Amino acid sequence: MKKLLGIFILGAIVLLTACGQTAPATTSVSSVSADTRQTGKAVGAGFRMATSPDFTCYGSGNADGFYSVVANDDGSKNILYTDYASANQVYLCNQPNCEHDSEKCTAWVAPFEGSVTPVATENNLFLIYSGTTQNAKIEQMGLNGENKKIIFTFSQQAVIENAVAANDQFLVFSVCSYQQDDDGGVEPQYNLVALELQTQKMTTLFSLAEHSDKNKAENKAMFFKGVTNTGFIVETMVQNAYETDETSVEKTFENMNNATTHTVYEIPFDGSAPQPLLTYANNQCNGMPYGDSFFYVKKKENGLLTLLRLKTDTQETTVLADDFAKQWLGEEKKEMTVDDVVFRNFVDGYLLMNVLTDEYVAKNEKTESMELVFTGVAVDPGSKEMKTIGLTSHYNATTVPADILAQAGDKLLVFASVLPQQDPGFRKGAVARKVALISKTDYLQSVPNFTMVNLLREYW
């Protein structure tokens, strides 16, 4: 059975790596071929997350600046570059008087039915085209937008997660493609893959199909969560069959949660076998990898949340806060769920999280706003010190800590201001986000010493 499965996966990889789309005239297509190795590929060290694993990607930064891809009304897109030194946002184009609306412009991206995610390294800029109606592809260019070329085209529609890890030689990301099965159904194939930039060959580092029982699993999914100092971290979710209780929806939900197993794996950079780090049922844990550890919250039997640190090299677990809410806020919060804790970043040795700390109804004449308050907290995993981040915005009945877009040296690029959109062409609830640079020290001390970026376009 495993052999058959292997052949099946191999076939999928061959399909994935076959070139199947004509490139634009301004590009050259490198030939691509299948790499039959499924796992065990050594990819070297020095990986960093070039883009976050967030669903909405606002861009990608390197040491000098931040690249964004923004949509135009005609379906095309533009590449914008925010220069940290000057705090200015410009089109990625050096031509004077350019309208940035054709392929003659280095900042112009032809219409594509899907998402286009920029990935910036210190040497190149890549665009990841992901879609369900057009074939996914990867484009490489210089940091000035010149010398564009398609370096990989998938033979079918594929959904590529925003999270992309990069070093000098590889781009690593998660791909979901769809495969016809023997029964006429279609199954998603989740793979963590490495694209070798020099050879333009793609290798599968981790396949969900190899880590789930096909005969038992009713549903399954995989998330690429990030990197540690030693490997890539993925989380799988496998849902087996469960009993339904026709008299109780809640009981059914409980059965569903218990039948859903999450497993966090580390896939070492050195090509050794993936290591399972943590297994839990639905709604029991939630976490993210940073540095040498996987940090997570866990719902205890007494209803309280505990904050833990799992070192991936030794698999040693340390309790950072047995009762997280009480140690931070001074009060127990049994109603707090694991999904109320949103892991956001790791800055200067501090783990940063946004936590839902309050919710209430605010009434006025016509509406009742269900207000939510998300509070930022910085945790030092060494000393276990916790401090509240006080830099926030309030919009759409939500108080939200200033979100970090990128780190560069001792600076952060953040959303310093999020306000309701003033343009009447937008619907109620639309927002305009302004970005700024701030020192890491000021951010962690909640000092609003922002250097606002001169934006050509506000972020939504």
Place this chain on the structure above:
Amino acid sequence: MKKVGKKIGAAILAMVLIIAMAVPVSAIVEPGPNGFAIYIYGWAGHSGSSAILKGHGINNNITVGTNNGEAGNHVWYVVPNGNGYLIKDGTQSYCVNIHRVKQYGTYYPCTGYYYENSTGGRDQRVQLVQYNGYTVIRVQNPLVGGNWYMMADYSQPVASSDVIWYSDSTAMKAHWY
């Protein structure tokens, strides 16, 4: 992965037809290519022609419209995220947002918004559950108790035909096998 047998498929078809005949214009969630990526289609009851959930574009309300061949621009599907799921546009990186603001009642519109990274998509998370033979969508951690109705167009929130789906212990109008 859930597979639909021929008998079950016939049962679904019969169920769909029964519901379609009972409700002139409505919308259901139909199975997509797999158990997680679920395309959300509506259908026009008596004619039998399909309709789809529309509203392509950020900040737009989702509406129900006739399938005019532009399905590629109007596909929404369900994707896993963390401990729950999100209803996401098929071509853009934004998700269905479920407003918290009370609008003189308990009806809430479905609107396309960017996923809010800072809050983990708190207003956009749903759960899928197998119940009474159907897969049902419910809002995850709703702030308002009771039944949750999600409207295709909340400008006419009282019309039952505008209901895309709801989670309710007594009736499941939106479901799939």
